Amino acid sequence: MLSSVVSLALIVAFVVAALVTRRKRPLPPGPKGLPLLGNIYDVPKSREWLAYQHWSREYDSDVIYLNLAGTPVVILNSADAAYELFERRSALYSDRPKMTMLNDLVGCDWHFVFMGYGNRWRERRRVFHQYFHPSAAMQHRPRALRGARFLLNCLLDAPDDFMGHLRHMAGSLIIGVAYGLEVQPKDDPYVATAERALHAMAMAGNAGSFLVDSIPMLKYVPSWFPGAEFKRKAMEWKKSTTAMVEVPYKAVKRAIADGMAPPSMILSLLGTLDGNDESTHLEKLYSGVAAAAYTGGSDTTVSALGSFFLAMLLYPDTQRKAQAELDRVIGNDRLPDFPDERSLPYITAIVQEVLRWRPVTPLAVPHRLTSEDEYHGYRLPAGAIVVGNGWAMLHDEKRFPDPEEFIPERFLTPDGQLNSEMKDAELPAFGFGRRICPGRYLASASLWISIASILSTLEIYKPLDDRGNPIQPSGEYTTGLVTYPLPFKCGFKPRSRTAEELIRTAEFHLD
Ligand code: HEM
DSSP: OHHHHHHHHHHHHHHHHHHHHHHHSOOOOOOOOBTTTBTTTTSOSSOHHHHHHHHHHHTTOSEEEEEETTEEEEEEOSHHHHIIIIIITTTTSOBOOOOIIIIIISOOTTOGGGOOSSHHHHHHHHHHHHHHSHHHHHTTHHHHHHHHHHHHHHHHHOGGGHHHHHHHHHHHHHHHHHHOOOOOSSSOHHHHHHHHHHHHHHHHTOTTSOHHHHOGGGGGSOTTSTTTHHHHHHHHHHHHHHHHHHHHHHHHHHHHHTTOOOSOHHHHHHTTOOSSTHHHHHHHHHHHHHHHHHHHHHHHHHHHHHHHHHHHHHOHHHHHHHHHHHHHHTOSSSOOOGGGGGGOHHHHHHHHHHHHHSOSSTTOSOEEOOSOEEETTEEEOTTOEEEEOHHHHHTOTTTSSSTTSOOGGGGBOTTSSBOGGGTTTTGGGGOOGGGSOTTHHHHHHHHHHHHHHHHHHEEEEOOBOTTSOBOOOOOOBOOSSSOOBOOOOOEEEESSHHHHHHHHHOOOSOO
């Protein structure tokens, strides 16, 4: 009896001691900040990832802590920290911060990218996965191939609008996969609806723009109340985000009713419904998942291909090397196709380098820590927003020497094959852990075939100004969740008459 009391006392003493030591653990280092407001004024309004990387060096710690007016924020600046926390301890690090403006007021709670970790999210991610896992994504390759070939035609016809052509290509790929709908080359109503919604989501989701995100109770303020401008904006934005979910979905349902619906994710999902009570719930779920695919997959691909064009202007030798590989492997009498992938390692390395050099989402999407944790002796508080600084990881000079330079060779062995040690080194570009981008297989395939097709047939060059001098791109980028190169001039011309004929005679309509 006595021995069990002693054992119990020892256990209690141990637990108390452990709790006390845990409480005493310091927070990770970071700039000191002001009372109450914390680091609100320390964080720059643009390109925050650079400040985070700078602090990581200054405090000699890959994990940095910030207090944003009472909200704890932890920034992970190394691939090791991201692996340890987002991957190995993913059960704790897969939640999302609550975004009241976006989810509750603008009504984007159908989008699983913004959903908290739990069954609602899991159910949607599972449905999405069925259509975008590696072998499912293989089935979308013919569509990606045709999109790339159509893009070549557009680049020849109207080279100045190259960013518009990228938007059309990315939009029609994902609208085709999700809904089976055809997209008009110009002024397409589905693309226009989605662009309005994406704009609304970018505004409403911009961290720190709305007080209601810090004080959720404000969502109950009536919209006529003085100062409730945010509620009026939310009502306006909600119209576009709702239209984005409903307009293409209803179009597919009409096509199904007419017996005219081509294969798509929605067609196949609706085929599983049997009209029971669950059907209404599932219809909402499916329409939300399809819209999530569109919002996740359009801007991101456009940004990556924009960076590719920019890289080709700034690094003409890289363009020549890639074209030499294409000429050697493909020759001049056909266009590249997916089976060529294994024989074109330099093209694959360019795709990896584009994603590394100018990460599309430099800070991915913030995660949230669900219960207190400890890392390298630091205490990470429950409820902290945890941000993976993908930009810092992909610009770590130990892993990527001369990180600011565009060097596809870093992914290759000296004899020009893909370096297995660098396999997936660009992965932080797609985020982390259980939340990693589930559309990445389709994204990589579409980038690969677009880049291979463009380089094999077109020369990308700097157009001349009025005085006959090449126009230098600024190389600057927008800031925000998804970043794009600022508008720049870019010229495209066929590499040969045969290349032009190949482009003009290519098949780009789905059978
Ligand atoms: C170059 C192209 C792309 C990039 C760089 C990219 C990047 C990302 C990143 C960084 C995240 C957040 C990961 C995290 O929270 O840690 C994400 C999430 C997501 N992406 Fe992508 N993405 C791309 C293309 C696509 C495509 C083509 C689709 C659709 C087919 C897609 C659908 C999604 C969805 C649905 C999520 C939410 C995942 C979740 O919260 O569980 N993405 N993406």
